[in-house]
Amino acid sequence: MKKILVTGGLGFIGSHTVVELQNEGYEVVIIDNLSNTTISVLDSIVSITGITPTFANIDLRNQKAVGDFFDNHTIDGVIHFAAFKAVGESVGSPLSYYQNNLNTLIYLLQELTVRKIDNFIFSSSCTVYGQADSLPITEKEPVKPAESPYGYSKQAGEIILRDSCKASELNAISLRYFNPIGAHPSIKIGELPLGVPQNLIPYITQTAAGLRGELSVFGDDYPTKDGTAVRDYIHVVDLAKAHISALARLMHKENKSNYEFFNVGSGTGSSVLEVIKAFEKASGKPLRYKIVGRREGDVTAAYADTTLANKELKWKTTLSLDDALASAWKWQLAQEK
Numbered sequence: 412m413k414k415i416l417v418t419g420g421l422g423f424i425g426s427h428t429v430v431e432l433q434n435e436g437y438e439v440v441i442i443d444n445l446s447n448t449t450i451s452v453l454d455s456i457v458s459i460t461g462i463t464p465t466f467a468n469i470d471l472r473n474q475k476a477v478g479d480f481f482d483n484h485t486i487d488g489v490i491h492f493a494a495f496k497a498v499g500e501s502v503g504s505p506l507s508y509y510q511n512n513l514n515t516l517i518y519l520l521q522e523l524t525v526r527k528i529d530n531f532i533f534s535s536s537c538t539v540y541g542q543a544d545s546l547p548i549t550e551k552e553p554v555k556p557a558e559s560p561y562g563y564s565k566q567a568g569e570i571i572l573r574d575s576c577k578a579s580e581l582n583a584i585s586l587r588y589f590n591p592i593g594a595h596p597s598i599k600i601g602e603l604p605l606g607v608p609q610n611l612i613p614y615i616t617q618t619a620a621g622l623r624g625e626l627s628v629f630g631d632d633y634p635t636k637d638g639t640a641v642r643d644y645i646h647v648v649d650l651a652k653a654h655i656s657a658l659a660r661l662m663h664k665e666n667k668s669n670y671e672f673f674n675v676g677s678g679t680g681s682s683v684l685e686v687i688k689a690f691e692k693a694s695g696k697p698l699r700y701k702i703v704g705r706r707e708g709d710v711t712a713a714y715a716d717t718t719l720a721n722k723e724l725k726w727k728t729t730l731s732l733d734d735a736l737a738s739a740w741k742w743q744l745a746q747e748k
């Protein structure tokens with residue numbers, strides 16, 4: 412049985428990926444410092460799959476602890492989610508973003524290269540494209556100056572990986588996520604935003620649940636079909652499965668070069684108003700919202716061309732925006748209980 416380390420494995424995307432890995436017969440070891448999640452997610456994973464993953468509460472900024480971990484575990488591959496991810500927060504705390512998102516990556520890669528662990532999957536983001544010149548976005552689209560330290564930390568992470576792959580036996584894949592949303596069909600794991608949600612879907616579900624007064628729609632004067640910004644929302648279960656496909660590609664040595672990157676989205680662009688309408692349909696609840704000014708740093712439109720991922724990863728999405736919104740709403744209702 413292949414043993415996979417999942418850093419940030421109790422987070423939103425990490426926990427869904429752990430479930431899919433276990434379903435595929437991998438043995439999973441999770442490292443998480445619980446900075447943006449709770450230990451109860453571990454129990455939820457066990458209740459979905461019936462398998463208890465090994466769990467280590469390690470802060471990956473502690474280089475010695477990272478070394479000690481690898482001394483005690485024989486690992487076949489790593490999926491690295493652990494990172495700070497709030498765009499706005501990163502503007503106010505650039506150093507903690509660079510320290511957390513880059514040092515942790517470097518410490519892991521140092522251990523991997525010394526120990527000849529060759530398989531590495533990195534959580535990257537469509538934010539690396541900024542406002543792309545053409546849509547849908549293919550992997551040929553150039554990387555643009557980032558809008559935030561968070562965005563730069565993802566760009567730098569990709570460069571660190573590319574160069575490390577060039578200089579060693581390491582094989583790595585960066586997955587450039589579009590907008591992950593939704594919850595596991597069991598409604599046992601989902602997104603757990605701390606405080607006021609910054610992202611659209613948790614803000615919508617909390618508003619519908621009465622926890623927030625109304626949603627602010629950031630801008631209706633974009634050059635899009637209805638004036639609101641367009642994004643590519645992908646069900647988190649589909650996104651989790653892309654990691655399984657990417658890992659299999661590395662394990663079976665099907666990768667075409669030792670550093671590759673793929674867009675992982677649904678391939679469909681939806682405006683904020685379309686998402687609101689779809690949510691109202693999926694939940695049966697009207698949503699209170701008002702139009703306000705644009706949010707700084709937002710791009711007009713971003714959605715993926717997924718041709719490369721479909722072909723090379725032998726992966727495609729199977730769940731719709733409606734499925735994702737229905738699961739997000741059920742998850743919100745479950746939180747109240």
Ligand code: UFG
Binds near residue numbers: 610629709
């Ligand atoms: N939006 C609102 N009101 C809100 C929240 C969001 O109108 O209360 C709008 C945004 O302006 C945007 C869309 O909903 O047009 C989606 O916003 P999110 O904050 O949910 O997602 P982003 O596209 O801004 O950010 C996501 C990830 C980031 C990543 C980025 C890359 O959260 O980690 O995609 O584009 F960097």
